[in-house]
Amino acid sequence: xxxxxxxxxxxxxxxxxxxxxxxxxxxxxxxxxxxxxxxxxxxxxxxxxxxxxxxxxxxxxxxxxxxxxxxxxxxxxxxxxxxxxxxxxxxxxxxxxxxxxxxxxxxxxxxxxxxxxxxxxxxxxxxxxxxxxxxxxxxxxxxxxxxxxxxxxxxxxxxxxxxxxxxxxxxxxxxxxxxxxxxxxxxxxxxxxxxxxxxxxxxxxxxxxxxxxxxxxxxxxxxxxxxxxxxxxxxxxxxxxxxxxxxxxxxxxxxxxxxxxxxxxxxxxxxxxxxxxxxxxxxxxxxxxxxxxxxxxxxxxxxxxxxxxxxxxxxxxxxxxxxxxxxxxxxxxxxxxxxxxxxxxxxxxxxxxxxxxxxxxxxxxxxxxxxxxxxxxxxxxxxxxxxxxxxxxxxxxxxxxxxxxxxxxxxxxxxxxxxxxxxxxxxxxxxxxxxxxxxxxxxxxxxxxxxxxxxxxxxxxxx
Amino acid sequence: xxxxxxxxxxxxxxxxxxxxxxxxxxxxxxxxxxxxxxxxxxxxxx
Numbered sequence: 001x002x003x004x005x006x007x008x009x010x011x012x013x014x015x016x017x018x019x020x021x022x023x024x025x026x027x028x029x030x031x032x033x034x035x036x037x038x039x040x041x042x043x044x045x046x047x048x049x050x051x052x053x054x055x056x057x058x059x060x061x062x063x064x065x066x067x068x069x070x071x072x073x074x075x076x077x078x079x080x081x082x083x084x085x086x087x088x089x090x091x092x093x094x095x096x097x098x099x100x101x102x103x104x105x106x107x108x109x110x111x112x113x114x115x116x117x118x119x120x121x122x123x124x125x126x127x128x129x130x131x132x133x134x135x136x137x138x139x140x141x142x143x144x145x146x147x148x149x150x151x152x153x154x155x156x157x158x159x160x161x162x163x164x165x166x167x168x169x170x171x172x173x174x175x176x177x178x179x180x181x182x183x184x185x186x187x188x189x190x191x192x193x194x195x196x197x198x199x200x201x202x203x204x205x206x207x208x209x210x211x212x213x214x215x216x217x218x219x220x221x222x223x224x225x226x227x228x229x230x231x232x233x234x235x236x237x238x239x240x241x242x243x244x245x246x247x248x249x250x251x252x253x254x255x256x257x258x259x260x261x262x263x264x265x266x267x268x269x270x271x272x273x274x275x276x277x278x279x280x281x282x283x284x285x286x287x288x289x290x291x292x293x294x295x296x297x298x299x300x301x302x303x304x305x306x307x308x309x310x311x312x313x314x315x316x317x318x319x320x321x322x323x324x325x326x327x328x329x330x331x332x333x334x335x336x337x338x339x340x341x342x343x344x345x346x347x348x349x350x351x352x353x354x355x356x357x358x359x360x361x362x363x364x365x366x367x368x369x370x371x372x373x374x375x376x377x378x379x380x381x382x383x384x385x386x387x388x389x390x391x392x393x394x395x396x397x398x399x400x401x402x403x404x405x406x407x408x409x410x411x412x413x414x415x416x417x418x419x420x421x422x423x424x425x426x427x428x429x430x431x432x433x434x435x436x437x438x439x440x441x442x443x444x445x446x447x448x449x450x451x452x453x454x455x456x457x458x459x460x461x462x463x
Numbered sequence: 464x465x466x467x468x469x470x471x472x473x474x475x476x477x478x479x480x481x482x483x484x485x486x487x488x489x490x491x492x493x494x495x496x497x498x499x500x501x502x503x504x505x506x507x508x509x
Binding site: 028029039040041042043044047051055056057060064067068071074075079081082083085136139141143168170190192233235260261262264308318319320321322323324325326327329332333334337338350351352437438439440451453454455456457458459460461462 | 480481482483484485486487488489490491492493494495496497499500501
């Protein structure tokens with residue numbers, strides 16, 4: 001692997017302008033960014049010329065630039081998987097508009113039994129223990145399709161492997177009865193629910209049963225059962241159907257004391273999802289308005305609703321190596337910090353690829369995981385670097401966005417060297433995050449303790 | 464992810480901001496998740 005240019009001496013030679021201005025639509029501040037190292041600063045606009053010529057920011061980058069470069073090199077190219085998205089079934093009792101699992105799989109797909117689930121976890125445990133330190137547990141997230149259709153397989157697995165993995169379940173909530181809630185919460189299992197609107201008329205437009213009936217009431221019932229449990233969250237997928245109600249959505253979640261949520265863009269990997277995607281500008285406006293509303297609610301009540309995907313962008317700026325989610329870094333986390341397991345044992349770089357046979361890397365029941373991770377389909381994803389994506393290669397915020405998502409770029413735009421669907425949305429997110437930092441409001445959008453275990457390596461004018 | 468319910472000292476944010484700002488923290492990289500699930504920092508039994 002070629003070393004980063006900064007590690008080969010360009011930094012010392014000073015052969016390029018390190019800091020480049022990036023407008024953040026702030027009345028007072030403009031950002032300056034060194035894109036390769038994800039180093040950034042904010043300067044008052046009337047000080048921009050002198051900041052670019054010298055001073056504290058340039059000094060900081062000259063002193064620490066190689067450290068920053070090594071940090072990005074480690075983050076981008078030297079992680080090993082520590083999580084698996086475990087799909088125990090291809091089947092689902094819902095037919096949501098934007099699902100990335102093909103319809104035929106969701107109707108009649110394969111499903112693991114208990115023996116296969118336990119076998120898979122034994123194999124995964126052996127794999128993870130080969131490179132992860134004892135004190136750090138690998139994560140298994142039961143995902144789908146709808147994983148609770150395979151409840152008889154995954155609950156015994158959670159019981160048996162509870163001390164060897166950290167478990168999570170992402171569910172549509174329709175099968176989450178009181179018994180399941182008691183079982184999962186008693187074992188500290190993370191629970192993710194999906195809900196796309198603050199009332200049935202909106203939520204049921206995109207998330208519904210095969211019959212066409214919506215499931216809003218069942219999800220709200222699950223939220224009520226989980227009230228007070230800190231390990232749960234709600235994912236809302238932003239579509240053109242719910243964008244006008246996004247601010248009401250965060251009010252709804254905050255009122256029900258939901259501790260964290262995600263406001264995710266519609267991943268456009270499959271054609272069905274593209275029919276409900278919002279326009280880039282519309283998504284950006286609704287999303288930023290909803291974020292502002294979460295801040296108002298925090299100020300009014302002292303209680304946060306953390307929007308985790310935005311928090312991750314903030315963290316990517318403040319502490320690149322502390323990011324939790326790996327969609328907005330390049331290469332993305334697919335196939336290198338996590339992978340996805342299909343019910344028959346096939347491995348894919350990410351759940352997003354499960355409906356795409358060309359990205360099947362091999363079968364875990366017949367091949368070592370290590371071998372599958374080096375397969376051509378995995379390498380196609382793990383080798384997708386933002387520097388090779390047209391238009392992203394010169395973008396100043398390329399390491400705060402990562403040019404997601406490879407599945408979307410490949411299927412929707414024709415190749416790994418293409419952008420994904422929401423370039424402007426990511427740009428606006430980064431601008432907003434930098435404005436929050438300029439105003440000193442950024443911590444209000446993060447959860448307490450997000451930076452536990454980090455150390456400050458650069459602080460200029462920061463309080 | 465630990466969840467917070469504490470109130471922050473908002474008045475602090477009204478102070479004049481510096482001319483130049485930069486913040487960077489570091490730790491061992493351990494990012495593991497995709498956006499289909501919110502990763503939690505610690506288990507939370509009840």
